[in-house]
Amino acid sequence: MAKELSAATKAIVQATVPALAARGTDITAAMYVLLFKDEEVRNLFNQSNQGEGGRQTKALAQAILAYAQNIDNLGVLGPAVERIAQKHVGLQIQEHHYPHVANALLAAIKQVLGEAATDEVLAAWGEAYWFLADILIGREKQVYDELGSAEGGWSGWRRFRVAEKRLESDIITSFVLKPEDNGPVIRHRPGQYLTFRIEVPGKGEYRRNYSISSAPNGETYRISVKREPSGLISNYLHDQVAVGDVLEVAPPAGDFFLKEDTSRPVVLLSGGVGLTPMVSMLEDIAAKESAANVYYVHGAEDGKVHAMGDHVRKLTFGRDGMRSTIFYRTPRSDDRKGVHYDQEGFVTLDWLAENTPLRDADIYLCGPKPFLAVFVNGLARAGVPKDRIHYEFFGPADELAA
Numbered sequence: 001m002a003k004e005l006s007a008a009t010k011a012i013v014q015a016t017v018p019a020l021a022a023r024g025t026d027i028t029a030a031m032y033v034l035l036f037k038d039e040e041v042r043n044l045f046n047q048s049n050q051g052e053g054g055r056q057t058k059a060l061a062q063a064i065l066a067y068a069q070n071i072d073n074l075g076v077l078g079p080a081v082e083r084i085a086q087k088h089v090g091l092q093i094q095e096h097h098y099p100h101v102a103n104a105l106l107a108a109i110k111q112v113l114g115e116a117a118t119d120e121v122l123a124a125w126g127e128a129y130w131f132l133a134d135i136l137i138g139r140e141k142q143v144y145d146e147l148g149s150a151e152g153g154w155s156g157w158r159r160f161r162v163a164e165k166r167l168e169s170d171i172i173t174s175f176v177l178k179p180e181d182n183g184p185v186i187r188h189r190p191g192q193y194l195t196f197r198i199e200v201p202g203k204g205e206y207r208r209n210y211s212i213s214s215a216p217n218g219e220t221y222r223i224s225v226k227r228e229p230s231g232l233i234s235n236y237l238h239d240q241v242a243v244g245d246v247l248e249v250a251p252p253a254g255d256f257f258l259k260e261d262t263s264r265p266v267v268l269l270s271g272g273v274g275l276t277p278m279v280s281m282l283e284d285i286a287a288k289e290s291a292a293n294v295y296y297v298h299g300a301e302d303g304k305v306h307a308m309g310d311h312v313r314k315l316t317f318g319r320d321g322m323r324s325t326i327f328y329r330t331p332r333s334d335d336r337k338g339v340h341y342d343q344e345g346f347v348t349l350d351w352l353a354e355n356t357p358l359r360d361a362d363i364y365l366c367g368p369k370p371f372l373a374v375f376v377n378g379l380a381r382a383g384v385p386k387d388r389i390h391y392e393f394f395g396p397a398d399e400l401a402a
Helices: 007-015 017-035 055-069 074-091 095-116 119-149 232-239 272-286 309-316 349-355 369-381
Strands: 158-167 172-179 193-200 204-211 221-226 246-249 266-271 294-300 322-328 362-367 389-393
Touching: 007 017, 007 055, 007 119, 017 055, 017 095, 055 074, 055 119, 074 119, 074 193, 074 204, 095 119, 172 232, 193 232, 204 221, 204 232, 204 272, 221 232, 221 272, 266 272, 272 294, 272 309, 272 362, 294 309, 309 322, 349 369, 362 369, 369 389
Parallel strands: 266 294, 266 362, 294 322, 362 389
Antiparallel strands: 158 172, 158 246, 172 221, 193 204, 193 246
C-alpha cells in the first residue's frame, strides 16, 4: 500500500502548480528525451504520438498539473488512474519500468526549472511520484493476476495466427485471430482492446492498441484496422500481414466497456473507425435473448470508407428494440439512401435529442478527438449525467497519464 504523502510534500507540490502551468510541456518534452535514451522503455511508447503537435507531451503535462492541483483530493483522479493502469497492462509495463520514469521526470524538472527546482522540490516530487506509482503498480499487479488466472487468460505475450483477413472498406481491414496453441481465449468485455507487439523488418519493435470488433466468444478475436496514410504499423498490417501469419498479443485491457446491466436504453455513438468497439457491443447485445433498447448511430464520410455497414444492418434488422442510423457526410452518387445510409450530413446533438432517449440512456462514444470533444462536452451540457457518458479515444488522453 502506498505510504500517505506528508503535509510538507503536499504543500511543496501545490506550490509548484504555477510553474507547471507555465512550463509543463517543456518539462515533459525534456523528460521524454531522457526517457527514450533507453531502448526498452522507448519501445513501450507509440512514437507517432510524440509528433502530431506533441500530443503525448501535452497530455502528460496536463496530467502532472492535474495531479499537483488535486494533491489534497486525489479521489477525484480515481477514474483516470484506472484508465492508466489498464493502458499499462495492455502495453505490458512492469514494476521495473517505473524507476526509469522517476529518474527522467526529476531530471527534467531540474533541467527546465533550474534554481527553482531546489532539493526540497525534487524530494517532494520524488515522494509524490512514488506515491502514485505504488498505487498503479498495485492495481496493475491485480489486473495481471486476474487476466492470467481467468479461463482462457494468459500472462505476457501470446502468439495468435491470422485465421481470416477481410477488407471492410477502402481503408479498413479486419483480422480474425486464433491462438497458435489452439487453446481458449479470455472472454473480453465488449469495448476493450488488444495490444500487439510487432517487429517490422528493418524498422524495429512497435506496440499498438486495437479495439476488439467482435463479441466475446472464447475462441477468437477480431480487430478492424484503419489504414493511416503515414501509419507504419497500420500499413504493415494491411500490406504485409497475411492469413497464417503470427502476431504477438497481450490480454484484453481497457476501462471502456459495455455494462453487464443493460436495463437502461443504450446509445452507441461512433465516428469513422470508432465503430470497432461499438460493433463488439452491438454483437454482444444482439446475441442475448432479451436485447436492450439499443440505438446505434454512426457517422462516416461516405460508402467508400464506411465499414461493416451490411453487418450492422443484419444485426439490427427486424429486431425489436434495436435500430441503427447511419450518417454520410458527403454521399457518393452510388450511395443509396435507405440502403447504405439513412441521413446526410453530420450527426448532431439536436438530432440525437429528438431521436434517442439521451437523458435516460447509457451512452457509449468512440471516434476521433474532435468528434469526442463535441459530443462528450455537448452531452454533459445537455443535462446527460456524467456517469452515463462512457467514451474511448484514440491516442493520449488529455488527463492524468503516465
